[in-house]
Amino acid sequence: MALVLPILLLLLIGLIEFGRAFFIYAVVSNAAREGVRAGIVEPLDFDYVKNAVTRTLVLVPPGDVDIDIHYDDGTDEGTFTDPAKIEEGRSRIGTEVDVVVTSILQTPAGRMVFARAAEAGTDSGEVQRAVRSEGAGPPQHGQRRSRERV
Helix, strand or coil, X not given: CCCHHHHHHHHHHHHHHHHHHHHHHHHHHHHHHHHHHHHHHCCCXXXXXXXXXXXXXXXXXXXXXXXXXXXXXXXXXXXXXXXXXXXXXXXXXXXXEEEEEEEEEEECCEEEEEEEECCCCCCHHHCEECCCCCCCCCCCCCCEEEEEEC
């Protein structure tokens, strides 16, 4: 019994620590999701975003977590933190842009359409309306030009 007890205690403590680490990972992941949601609603209010993150950090000391807010600039060059660029992007909401549908993924929750921006100066006869009425059928898979509302 004296030889088995230390091994059992080691296994028990290891299980508890693994569960704690997994819990902290889940809490930090949920806090990041809440921060993203808050950033979508109020992109210029960084304090609102940080408060949304810290509100969801349960049993994780907020002093141990560094919260940095970065927005993707839509290119491969990285991210930015300048609120002026966010305001610049607001002017584009509701405008129509040409896109090329690269793939479509049908999930139980709905259809996901992946697209990239179309090149300027292409034939407008190729551009089709992507917003369809009910019963019009899904767009075909593959390279196809369409117009999306942002």
